[in-house]
Amino acid sequence: MSGLKQHYAAEGIEQRLLSAIRAAGLDPEHPIAPEALGALDHFHTGGLRASLELMTLAGIGADERVLDVGAGLGGCARLIADKTGSQVDCIEMSSDYCAGAEFLNKLTGLSASINVYEASALDMPFAENSFDVVWMQNVGMNIQDKQSLYSEIFRVLKPCGRFAFQEMAAGETETRYFPLPWASDASDSFLAPADEMISGLTGCGFNKVLFEDTSDEHMARTAAAVDSGPTPLSLSVYVDDLSIKAGNAKRSLSENQIRLVRGIFQKPD
Numbered sequence: 001m002s003g004l005k006q007h008y009a010a011e012g013i014e015q016r017l018l019s020a021i022r023a024a025g026l027d028p029e030h031p032i033a034p035e036a037l038g039a040l041d042h043f044h045t046g047g048l049r050a051s052l053e054l055m056t057l058a059g060i061g062a063d064e065r066v067l068d069v070g071a072g073l074g075g076c077a078r079l080i081a082d083k084t085g086s087q088v089d090c091i092e093m094s095s096d097y098c099a100g101a102e103f104l105n106k107l108t109g110l111s112a113s114i115n116v117y118e119a120s121a122l123d124m125p126f127a128e129n130s131f132d133v134v135w136m137q138n139v140g141m142n143i144q145d146k147q148s149l150y151s152e153i154f155r156v157l158k159p160c161g162r163f164a165f166q167e168m169a170a171g172e173t174e175t176r177y178f179p180l181p182w183a184s185d186a187s188d189s190f191l192a193p194a195d196e197m198i199s200g201l202t203g204c205g206f207n208k209v210l211f212e213d214t215s216d217e218h219m220a221r222t223a224a225a226v227d228s229g230p231t232p233l234s235l236s237v238y239v240d241d242l243s244i245k246a247g248n249a250k251r252s253l254s255e256n257q258i259r260l261v262r263g264i265f266q267k268p269d
């Protein structure tokens with residue numbers, strides 16, 4: 001993973017995934033519904049619920065071609081392919097996650113709808129004007145050069161194509177509690193304030209369709225959530241020290257050191 005420290009324990013990922021899936025009582029010999037894996041493979045704040053909400057906002061159609069940037073294990077890609085019938089390409093810079101994504105594509109019977117490429121978001125292996133939708137959840141926090149990231153997304157989108165994203169943004173004060181889910185220390189956390197995200201995207205040529213801060217809503221939901229105890233399907237299958245990292249993220253959010261934002265931006269015709 002050049003240019004990115006390895007924060008996630010991904011080695012032997014297929015075996016870990018398989019054990020968790022069996023422990024959850026799912027049968028890997030028969031196609032598994034993508035949503036049944038939601039607690040395992042939606043590797044971002046708000047999990048499956050946040051992906052479903054962003055899908056509604058993005059309004060993805062069956063004949064649209066979608067790119068999932070920094071796809072992780074491909075949970076969002078499978079949800080989109082399953083719910084909309086669209087063809088989805090994934091780029092992910094961790095070879096272990098690429099292997100895990102392809103493995104879960106097979107278990108869900110979605111291999112024909114999803115291609116997985118080991119590639120960098122800053123140098124995408126696609127021609128310009130290739131996609132109707134570029135999707136990205138909780139990835140930009142690891143990428144310092146946001147202008148190159150936004151330019152690459154703009155380049156591969158077709159005219160009128162949409163960029164749908166969820167991200168952590170910088171809050172009012174500096175991030176102080178580490179490790180966070182995306183960074184072991186401050187040297188590897190690249191949070192931009194919301195206004196810089198917006199000006200960076202519009203500076204590339206995008207039109208803003210929607211941009212919202214969902215931090216308060218997220219915190220209220222988290223506070224109201226009933227803890228149903230440990231489950232075999234969890235990010236902890238491949239994220240070390242998950243409870244410490246999640247606890248630090250929660251505290252950072254409540255102290256306004258980080259903000260949870262999402263948006264839809266459109267490439268002009």
Ligand SMILES: C[S@@+](CC[C@H](N)C(=O)[O-])C[C@H]1O[C@@H](n2cnc3c(N)ncnc32)[C@H](O)[C@@H]1O
Pocket residue numbers: 004041042043044069070071072073074075076091092093094097119120121122136137138139142143182
């Ligand atoms: C928190 S995970 C999110 C995974 C997925 N988007 C999801 O929401 O389930 C962040 C992912 O971004 C990937 N990533 C970070 N920087 C990247 C880059 N420059 N190019 C491609 N992938 C990147 C990481 O390897 C990791 O899998």
